[in-house]
Amino acid sequence: MENTAEAPAPPTEAFALADADADTARSWLSAAFAAQRAEGVSGALSAAQQQTIARILTLDWWQAIASDDERKDDDPANLLAEFLPAAVRSAECIPFASLVLALYLRNLVNEAWALSWDHTLIRTAVRRAVATARESEQDPVATLAWRMLDAMEREFDVEAALLTGRLHAVVALGQDAASDYADIVTAAEKLPPQPGRETLLAEARSEHCYYTTVHRIAQSTLALLERESTDESAALLQIDADIASADFRAVDASELRGHRASLAAVNEAADRPWLHIDEGRVRIVYGFGILHPHGREGNEDLVALREGLDRRREEGGGLGALRIDKVLRSLTLSDAWQGSDSLGRGYRGSILHLEDLLLEGAAHEDGREVLQVIHGRVQFSELGNHAVVFTIDLDGAAAYEVAQAINLATPVFGDLSEIPGMLHLRPASAPHTTISRLADVVSDILDDLREVLHESRGIPDADAISARAGSFGVIVTVEAASRDLGGECTPLTSARELVELWGAQPLLHPLPGGASGVADWTMYELGAVEHFDLLHLNDGLLSANANVSLLTSFRSPDYAVSEIEDFLEFAHSMHGMYQAWQSTVRTHAERIAGLLERVDDQLRIADAAIEADDHRAQEEAVERIGDLVRMTERAELTLQSFVQSKQAIMLFIESPTIVASPALRIDLSTVLRSNRYDLLRDGFERAVRDVLGTRLQPLLEVCHRRIASLQESRQAARERRTERMAQVLGVILAVVGLSGLVQVAQAGFDLRGDITWWFLWAILALTVVLGATMLLPSLQRGRRRERSRRSRRRPGREDAP
Template sequence: MGNGWLDAVETYVANTDDPRPLRDWLHGQGLEPARLDRLPQWSTIEAAAVGRIGGERPTETHVDRWVADAVRGAARFEGGVVVLALYVAAVCVEAWGRSSHYDRIVGVITAAQRATAADGDPVTAAVLRQLDSLRHEIDVARALVCTAPMAMVPPAERVLTVARRAEEDAAELAEVCPPIARYLARLAVAKTAYYRGIVAAARAVGEFEATGRAALPKVRRAIDLLREAESSGATGDTFDTTELRAHRRSLQLLADAVDDDWLVVEAGKIIYVYPFAIRGAPDALVVRAARRYGAGWRLGGHPVRWMRDFLPVGDTWEGATERRYEGVVLELPDLTITTADGRPRGPYRVELRFSQLGNHYLRVESAMRDARAGNVYEALHRAAPEHGMETISGKDHESNLGEHVRQILTELGQRIVHSVSHDPLLRGPLEDAGRPLSRVEVKARPDLYHVVLSIQDAALAAGPGRGAPRRRVNSVEELRGAVGWQILGHPVSEATYALAEWARYTPAVRKNPLAGLTLAHEHVIATLNTTVLVMLGTPNVMVEPLEAMAEFTASLEGLIGAWREKIVEYRLRLVESMDEAERALASGRITGVGDTLAQLQNQQLVLQRLVAEAQSLLMHIFGPTLVSAEVERDILDRLAEATGVNRLRADLYEQLEQASSGRAEAVIDALARLREQRARENQALRDSRQRILVEAFAWLFGAASISGVIQVLHDAEWMSGAHAVRWSLSLVALGGVGCAWAMLRLWRRK
């Protein structure tokens, strides 16, 4: 069997969930499959470069070069390109099953097809056509994540076209390459069963949302097709089967609710809050930079259209001290978004809000009118970075709102650094504080967002269709049993995995966190990333302050997160220094004790200052001085508790307490004692040396003095010359010996 490639393919075809036989064969030929493993995997990207919809996008040249090298290497072996193509498909499917970073996967598929375009082998061509199928399947998933069922239909139909061609390829290759023929035949059956059901289900959901009961026969037919595909065994025990089951359950729930009342948001507002922090510069300095230069910045491909040198906040934030909620607003051009199935959304008003307190955030606002359950679900999920590709005004490529926000905040950091670096009045305070511009950066987690939805007018429709009769409601109690109410009490999940997935949400049982503080027939629902204000019949003058407080609470997540990171960073530095100091203490090293002690004391002072600043800011934000009345303070406290901000605050307080723990003081005290001990030992050593030097000189001077006495005795003829000489020499020798002994002791003390 040649070089064994058919054996590898046979083993793989017997269990297509396990590509290791292909990998082992490629490795045995020296073709480095590990390099191919990495290309479609998002987890091989550095954390700072990960974008939630595509991650770091390697250039086409980069991917092409790696894949082309692999194809050239594989072409040297019989069957090598076939095995390689199968392996590329396998690792791409594996990556797709784990992540929504579709761009990397599609890039690898494109590179493989480009590199093998000239290969005339019919077996290779048949396998590569399955990469086309995978590309179309990813497009189906993208449309699903966009909550655009009708956009799923064209790529799903293209998958069916490829499946029909796979049947033909299987028949043609039955004698040429039986393992590949079996592989293609099985794929054709599985893809046909699955995507026939997907096409029927997507069309049924789309028509059901538009026409209601009139689409019920199609919904039931789609349910039957999905059940048939599940029970046929065509898809095997794979994630395709579980997805079929999930789609079927959603459609069944829709069909069961066709005669129920359906929620319609007749008038409302949706606000997306994307908190961020700016590291390396005081927040007041950032506000000054935005106030001076922000009007000339270009962010996210758009120039700033207007700058307001104040925050548009009401009397709620008047406060009791001069440290008020103040800042500056940069207004960007409005956005319009076209969904994957061609529906226009917006306009969206986009603002960057900078606060003296440090709770900066990017704010996106749009009106909501005549929104039914599916529309509300779509609007809530648009905030998530995992939301699918849509068309955003002013962009020449498909993107989504989360990616657009990420681009704005990335460019914001560059604009701030550039503005500060060219203004001595802004740069001076940083230089005086020893803060390099290189450390100034915008910090924003891609998954950190909050949606504020306010509903001011709602109705109940007798069914899901656009033309279903409606009746306006006057109380929240009338809405609780409506289809769609369950969406309002559910946090935005990271992705959508089934058609009309919201139909399977459990009804909201969350208590009103503002109970007793709102009017009758009003209701507030808060989750970790949503705040829904159902304010039926409430004037805007009362709704807008609540919206502002919900925004403010959401914006604190970025501020608290930044302080946590800052404290952790400085604590790590301090811990590293303490560990080094403790190792020095344990080993008894005496060199550099003073420098180590000074470094520790300086780091401890810096950390204590940070802790004090953080505690002061938290006391102000969560204390009685920020807002003007106790009622508003209570509202903020309750919203912070309901949305999880209090948990984050508690975590930060724990970090602050740990930062103030006694380990550093204990190490510093030990180092200080060691330094004092070393100082006493050094002083004793110096004293001992001085005594020895005095002793040495005493021997010399003593011998010389006695020699002088002998000379006087000789001159007085009391001693003969010979005796005088002998005594003088003896005394000089004794003095020299004594001096030498003293010097030897001195040398040993060094």
């Protein structure tokens, strides 16, 4: 424990409040650690340790972690576990440093919290620091500062509960957080005045007031939704007074306004008729696609998957945490899908049934209450629109309970592993297994499917599954509903009445990511909801938005509703299929771009060889360019083959033959239109045009022109060499002819002695003159032609590939 009796106190700004500037605290701590090391104090941070701690205790480092920019070889959790305890122990030996460090860490964690809904890393930082501080005796104010840092874990719990949309959990955990801060306030008020105490007390009071207010808002909202109260106006007035009297930070005040708005919306609607779902279900669809290697048919992968999963089931294995219950070799579809075309194509595939998931409530002495049973299956389609589907039955569900079921789909659903005492998601066969959220179940299932595909293909490094992060679809089917007025329910007779009732908001509004209030669905604006008419249903209603579709009919048989429900699932699963197609197009585009870059490099090498008059280098460059262009054209043909096969699927999806009757075809088209299928198709076709259309063909034409130019240059050089050889041979023949003439003259005139040498020198001189006369003009013409070719064929900017 440090001795603060005679030590000079840090400046007031060094005791950092959350959301305040903490530069002074950071600078003071840095100087204190450096001075401690200079004094040779045992346990002081080394220069290397302080440098690392200075890096990880900055918002820049946390931002890099949130954006995945931090080096992968430095595991963030390991860095925190290794270096934070050293900083805490070192601070204990410096007067006031432990208090300053605790408040600074709270400030930093609060800033990092704003970057992500994921609490894993910030919980690690809090736990490591607090656990180390508890190992030794601290100054009383510093002890409370570490307790206040530890209390942030209860704050994370409250946010996790808010992200689940479960108000019972928010009420209980909000009370826990408020109680923690109340204890800190009480303890701080008993301490004598000393540096840092007032800052700590102000912070604890603010947080106590904040979480007390959240607890009261959630409690009053839940009372209204459960019909235990019909008017919470008095609670609203008290909440307003508490907010007005407290000195909240701007960000806290804005959050409380959002929570209060939820309560006010429910309170205003208390006297209105509410929606009550008597019979229905929620389907959550996570579409995905399978990426097939070139030359491997999609059906091969489906057969391999089915066989591999069947083996897993026989061996007692599963997908993710879920046991495989059954593998069906065909889709369980209605007669509506019995269409086929002249090629024998149809909507066919296989289904994998998984064990149920159970969502349980708070733990009690007599066990946990099962809040929801979630049925799971994986559906494989020969068309390529695969999906993981979860179904939740609705039986006598109030509006807020439907909102809770829909909220399970979001990827930012609260991490239930953080609040296991309040909510517990588990496989039906594993009571002690804890699952964080439904989206993580899907991730684990897809990872295991990758593993099965890798085993069957023998290509372990290639990603076999494509799924867009955050992509899902929710289908809410209502077959019976009531008008709830003050707790008295009257059955609805028309589907059109449903959308006019309060409580229909979560069925008609896109499911957002995050939480803006204790019941933010109560504030959804429904002006942009689009309704679609269906031929196949009596008095049916289809409403759709970005990720939620509502299907309602009270006068149609169950099989007819199920057929349209299957259409909706088919439409939502299209997103995964098109994601896989887009990924394949992107892979082809990247390969073609890489080949074209290599072509450009070789063209530069060829230009340099021409300038240097290096014929061998020219030939090698031309040969390599030709090989690369042929590879590029083969890659283009592979992409075109892929695109044509997918266009055939698109034509089949839009053809009348995919379903059994024209009326069903009209309804399927309506469902596809409600799900913005045209945007998926247009996006894919646009990506293909960008790769194969206006950009690739001109580049290939430029390459072909350059190859032809280089080949022409090489041909011209060969012709010049041949011409020069012919000219040399002509000179040789002329010399031979003159030699023969001299021999005749010698024999005829009997020339001997010195005159013979004169004839020899004359012949040599004449040979030189004739050779120069024949060769020099040819060489000059060749040089002029070469300079002309270089200036004319040197590539300009517009020819660059």
